[in-house]
Amino acid sequence: xxxxxxxxxxxxxxxxxxxxxxxxxxxxxxxxxxxxxxxxxxxxxxxxxxxxxxxxxxxxxxxxxxxxxxxxxxxxxxxxxxxxxxxxxxxxxxxxxxxxxxxxxxxxxxxxxxxxxxxxxxxxxxxxxxxxxxxxxxxxxxxxxxxxxxxxxxxxxxxxxxxxxxxxxxxxxxxxxxxxxxxxxxxxxxxxxxxxxxxxxxxxxxxxxxxxxxxxxxxxxxxxxxxxxxxxxxxxxxxxxxxxxxxxxxxxxxxxxxxxxxxxxxxxxxxxxxxxxxxxxxxxxxxxxxxxxxxxxxxxxxxxxxxxxxxxxxxxxxxxxxxxxxxxxxxxxxxxxxxxxxxxxxxxxxxxxxxxxxxxxxxxxxxxxxxxxxxxxxxxxxxxxxxxxxxxxxxxxxxxxxxxxxxxxxxxxxxxxxxxxxxxxxxxxxxxxxxxxxxxxxxxxxxxxxxxxxxxxxxxxxxxxx
Amino acid sequence: xxxxxxxxxxxxxxxxxxxxxxxxxxxxxxxxxxxxxxxxxxxxxxxxxxxxxxxxxxxxxxxxxxxxxxxxxxxxxxxxxxxxxxxxxxxxxxxxxxxxxxxxxxxxxxxxxxxxxxxxxxxxxxxxxxx
Numbered sequence: 001x002x003x004x005x006x007x008x009x010x011x012x013x014x015x016x017x018x019x020x021x022x023x024x025x026x027x028x029x030x031x032x033x034x035x036x037x038x039x040x041x042x043x044x045x046x047x048x049x050x051x052x053x054x055x056x057x058x059x060x061x062x063x064x065x066x067x068x069x070x071x072x073x074x075x076x077x078x079x080x081x082x083x084x085x086x087x088x089x090x091x092x093x094x095x096x097x098x099x100x101x102x103x104x105x106x107x108x109x110x111x112x113x114x115x116x117x118x119x120x121x122x123x124x125x126x127x128x129x130x131x132x133x134x135x136x137x138x139x140x141x142x143x144x145x146x147x148x149x150x151x152x153x154x155x156x157x158x159x160x161x162x163x164x165x166x167x168x169x170x171x172x173x174x175x176x177x178x179x180x181x182x183x184x185x186x187x188x189x190x191x192x193x194x195x196x197x198x199x200x201x202x203x204x205x206x207x208x209x210x211x212x213x214x215x216x217x218x219x220x221x222x223x224x225x226x227x228x229x230x231x232x233x234x235x236x237x238x239x240x241x242x243x244x245x246x247x248x249x250x251x252x253x254x255x256x257x258x259x260x261x262x263x264x265x266x267x268x269x270x271x272x273x274x275x276x277x278x279x280x281x282x283x284x285x286x287x288x289x290x291x292x293x294x295x296x297x298x299x300x301x302x303x304x305x306x307x308x309x310x311x312x313x314x315x316x317x318x319x320x321x322x323x324x325x326x327x328x329x330x331x332x333x334x335x336x337x338x339x340x341x342x343x344x345x346x347x348x349x350x351x352x353x354x355x356x357x358x359x360x361x362x363x364x365x366x367x368x369x370x371x372x373x374x375x376x377x378x379x380x381x382x383x384x385x386x387x388x389x390x391x392x393x394x395x396x397x398x399x400x401x402x403x404x405x406x407x408x409x410x411x412x413x414x415x416x417x418x419x420x421x422x423x424x425x426x427x428x429x430x431x432x433x434x435x436x437x438x439x440x441x442x443x444x445x446x447x448x449x450x451x452x453x454x455x456x457x458x459x460x461x462x463x464x465x466x
Numbered sequence: 467x468x469x470x471x472x473x474x475x476x477x478x479x480x481x482x483x484x485x486x487x488x489x490x491x492x493x494x495x496x497x498x499x500x501x502x503x504x505x506x507x508x509x510x511x512x513x514x515x516x517x518x519x520x521x522x523x524x525x526x527x528x529x530x531x532x533x534x535x536x537x538x539x540x541x542x543x544x545x546x547x548x549x550x551x552x553x554x555x556x557x558x559x560x561x562x563x564x565x566x567x568x569x570x571x572x573x574x575x576x577x578x579x580x581x582x583x584x585x586x587x588x589x590x591x592x593x594x595x596x597x
Contacts, residue, residue: 149513292508292528317508317533326535 062276063409066439068368070389070430071216071414072133072163073277074269076244076357077434078341079348082271086341098297100312106336107311110299113343119351120246121239121263122253123285127296128334133266134169136282137162137210137240139295139329140264141174141181143286144208144236146328147261147293151234153205154179159193161186161215162240164419191219191382191391198229206233211260212240213249217416217428218365218389219382220249227256236261243283244269244361245387247354252285262286271345272338281335281342292318295329360433361388364440368431371444377451381426389430391416391423396454398425404450410443468498468592471563475579476588477539479521482563483582486570490545491579494567495527495536495558498592503529506555511547511569518544518571520578525568527558536568540578546570 006014011023020026046054067075086092090105097103114126130136141156158167158181171181184197192215209230213221223239230237239252239260246252252260268280286294292315300314320327349357365388372378372392381391394401398415405412413427420426431440470476475483480499484492500506508528518524523535524544547569551557558566573579583591 292510317528323533 059276065406065409065411066442067274067411068413068429068431068435068443069411070218070432071428072165072266073274073280074242074244074388074430074432075274075434076269076271076432078271078273078345081348082341082344085344086337091340092337098313100310104311107299107313109340109343110297110334110336111301111311112347113339114299116343116346117243117283117285120243120251121241121285122251122259123263124253124288125291125294125298126283126285127294127298129267129336129339130264130282130284130296131331131335132278132280132282133240133264133268134163134166134282135173135331136264136266136284137166137238138170138173139282139331140238140240140262140284141170141179141208141210142177143262143290143293143295143328144238145177145179147290148207148234148236151205151207153207155182155204155206156180156208156210156238157182157184157198157201157206157230157235158210159184159186159197159212159215159221160420161191161193161217161219161221162210162212163216166212166240186215186217187382189382190384191215191217192221192384193226195222195225195229198226202229202233204233206230206235208236208238208261210238210240211255213252213255214242214245214387214389217382217391218386218430220385220387223250223252223255223260225256227258227260231256231258239263241265242269242387243267244354244358247351248358248362249387253287259287261290267335267338267342270342272341279335279338281338291315293328294318295331297334357433358387361431364388364431364433364435365390365429367437368429368435368440368443371440372429372447374444375448375451377455378447381423388432389428391426391428393423394425394427394451396425396451398427400454401447401450402427404453405443405446408446410446412443412447468496468501469563470496470498470585470589470592472585474563475539475582475584476591477537477582478591479537481536481539483539483579484567485576485579489576490570490572491540491542492567492570493536493539494562496588497562500559500562500566503527503534504531505529506558508533509548509551509555509558509568511549511551512544514544514547516544518542527568528555538571539582540571540573541575542571542573544569545572 097106110128117126130139145154160183184193187194211221211223211226213223215221227237237260241252241263242265252263264284266280267283272280297313298315299311301311304310316322318328320330369390377395379393381393402412413429416423416426416428480496482494482496486492506527506529510526512524518538519541521537524538525536527534527536548567
């Protein structure tokens with residue numbers, strides 16, 4: 001049975017009724033130069049057997065490298081139960097249902113997710129999720145502009161230590177709305193955002209300050225001082241945080257004396273596989289006083305007329321099916337299935353389990369740094385505390401080293417020069433809880449050999465843990 | 467039949483306007499508007515000092531049914547807003563023409579008030595809208 005309900009005769013009937021010659025004429029108002037043209041590389045149609053084979057072949061192209069790369073997406077252990085439960089028919093449907101009469105299970109799950117995220121961020125409310133961390137930041141910027149009614153400026157300060165992809169996405173989404181994103185430099189010594197970088201804006205009308213913790217370099221920012229500075233200028237604070245790190249670090253809701261106003265970020269570390277880059281999900285939480293400016297869906301708990309507990313979408317007057325162009329966002333959806341996985345992941349680990357994951361990540365990254373910097377050609381770039389990622393600078397061209405490690409099926413880290421041209425030959429490395437001592441030794445061994453092969457005398461290798 | 471005080475002026479977007487002795491005008495939504503919208507859950511008022519143009523959306527009333535813009539009936543500057551509505555939005559339902567006022571504007575030109583409807587005209591307007 002075809003899934004398109006209109007027959008050719010239905011289509012012709014409809015076209016004749018409105019007086020259009022063919023479907024193409026309905027799109028006349030879109031200028032020709034904005035048309036993307038035909039999709040190439042997408043076959044006309046394939047049967048299940050062909051699609052299965054194609055997708056398996058594509059998935060296998062990623063291989064199974066030993067991963068020491070993070071840079072926004074992280075290789076964590078996912079308990080088998082997470083996706084076993086998530087893919088049950090009750091959750092794994094073609095569309096996310098929200099009718100309260102029919103979908104109490106889904107709605108309760110989202111409510112539990114919101115409760116967990118509010119707990120992790122120490123903020124009052126959470127939405128049901130957004131597309132991903134990058135668009136989450138763009139939505140947070142738009143929200144801050146709407147919510148900060150004291151500010152007449154449309155200026156938002158964004159440190160360059162915020163994830164470069166998030167900054168690009170935010171710029172793409174907000175630039176046509178007259179919003180100015182002003183970039184702040186990071187400290188060349190610490191890799192963090194210094195109060196001195198904010199000084200030129202003291203006393204100015206700023207709508208919001210974005211703070212990523214840990215920042216893109218994995219470095220911990222002085223979130224208390226930055227938050228208090230922003231609030232003193234009448235600016236709102238948007239915290240971008242890795243949810244796993246929140247099990248250890250001070251949550252955004254407690255930054256400074258008043259706490260961040262909005263928190264957002266990438267939810268992938270919570271039970272979502274790397275999957276070649278997506279789909280992932282974004283989370284967003286805020287203080288109660290800003291809830292009416294928050295984009296996306298919110299599920300609330302209530303009681304029916306017989307006093308029984310029930311769950312339902314709430315505060316929908318903010319959404320586009322009611323407010324149209326004045327809605328808080330035109331992305332009025334959420335990543336239902338991925339949120340299901342994240343909620344089950346958090347339920348299985350619990351607060352203590354999540355804390356152990358975060359501690360193991362930090363411990364393994366310390367071991368990794370010790371093992372790699374035993375080679376004199378490898379030095380930490382910054383001198384500040386980190387969570388589970390660190391930039392390591394090589395004293396020789398990194399390209400050849402990276403190629404050599406790829407050949408040994410090792411992903412040695414993210415080359416920062418792609419986004420930060422001033423940081424040549426610098427690898428952003430990460431070791432999550434799944435990297436063992438043997439994995440780290442394998443990486444260090446291959447790195448030492450690759451460096452030795454590229455330097456005439458080779459760099460002297462200090463004894464490990466010297 | 468909704469309550470339409472004769473001493474007030476009215477807009478086609480269902481705001482009422484009271485011309486005060488000090489020259490300012492107080493603005494709210496009509497009894498008919500609050501009745502149509504139903505129970506109020508949230509009111510967003512403009513900022514004091516904000517300059518507004520006639521027919522410009524400058525406040526939002528949100529009920530259990532819908533969120534609707536409130537338009538300034540006249541150009542001028544907002545000189546006072548009803549802060550109590552933040553905690554008690556239901557006042558708009560209970561006393562639309564009194565304690566449920568939304569904001570006060572100092573008009574740039576009080577002559578603009580002449581363009582608004584009087585009570586009889588508004589009653590006729592509601593009558594037409596109903597058909």
